[in-house]
Amino acid sequence: MDIRKYEIWEEEEIWKIYYHTTHRINVRNYTERQLERWAPHDMDMRKWRERIGKSNPFVAVADGILVGFAELEPNGHIDYFYCHHEWQGKGVGTAIYRELEKEALRNGIRRLFAEVSMTAKEFFLKMGFVITEERSRIICDAPAKNFMMEKMLPLGYSDLE
Numbered sequence: 001m002d003i004r005k006y007e008i009w010e011e012e013e014i015w016k017i018y019y020h021t022t023h024r025i026n027v028r029n030y031t032e033r034q035l036e037r038w039a040p041h042d043m044d045m046r047k048w049r050e051r052i053g054k055s056n057p058f059v060a061v062a063d064g065i066l067v068g069f070a071e072l073e074p075n076g077h078i079d080y081f082y083c084h085h086e087w088q089g090k091g092v093g094t095a096i097y098r099e100l101e102k103e104a105l106r107n108g109i110r111r112l113f114a115e116v117s118m119t120a121k122e123f124f125l126k127m128g129f130v131i132t133e134e135r136s137r138i139i140c141d142a143p144a145k146n147f148m149m150e151k152m153l154p155l156g157y158s159d160l161e
C-alpha cells in the first residue's frame, strides 16, 4: 500500500470514499439525517475541491485504487480521516496514521488532536490517543456523541517506528 499526498485530479474519488463510508459505516452510530447533513448527496463539488486543495490530505492507494484519506492541519488537528467502506479493518487506517504522525514529527508538532466519532473511537485509542472530553450535541433532532482525543508526541520520536 502506498501512502502519499493527494493529486489534484483525485478530489472526486476522495469524496466518494467520504460519502460512502459516512453512509455505510458511520450509520452504526448516527442517524441517516445526521449523516446526510455531514455528507449530503448533492454536495457542491466546487466547494469540496476547494476544501481538498487547501487541506492537501494524505491518501492510501492499494491495488491502484484510493482506499483512504486523512487531513493533518499545521496545528496538529486531524480533521477528516476515512477509509473506503470495503477496506475497513485491513490496516489502511494504521498505515495512513503512521505517515501522518511522521509528518507531524517532521514539522515539530507536539500534540495531535481530533474530534472523534463513536465509530472511530477504538481506532484512535489503538493509535495511542486519550479521551480528553466526551461531547453530546443534538444534531437533526437526535443526540450525536463524539470525543475530543489527543496524543502528545515527544519531539523527534515515534513509538510506531
Ligand SMILES: CC(C)(COP(=O)(O)OP(=O)(O)OC[C@H]1O[C@@H](n2cnc3c(N)ncnc32)[C@H](O)[C@@H]1OP(=O)(O)O)[C@@H](O)C(=O)NCCC(=O)NCCS
Pocket (backbone or CB within 6 Å): 021, 022, 025, 026, 080, 081, 082, 083, 084, 087, 088, 089, 090, 091, 092, 093, 094, 095, 114, 115, 116, 117, 119, 120, 122, 123, 126
Ligand atoms: C476509523 C477508521 C479510519 C479506521 O481505519 P481501518 O483501516 O479500519 O483501521 P485498521 O484496520 O488500521 O485498524 C487498526 C486497529 O484499530 C482497530 N479498530 C478499528 N476500528 C475499530 C472499531 N470500530 N472497533 C474496534 N476496533 C477497531 C482494529 O481492530 C485494529 O486493531 P488491531 O491492530 O489490534 O487489529 C475506519 O474504520 C473508518 O473509516 N471509520 C469510519 C469513518 C470515521 O468515523 N472516521 C473518523 C472521523 S473522526
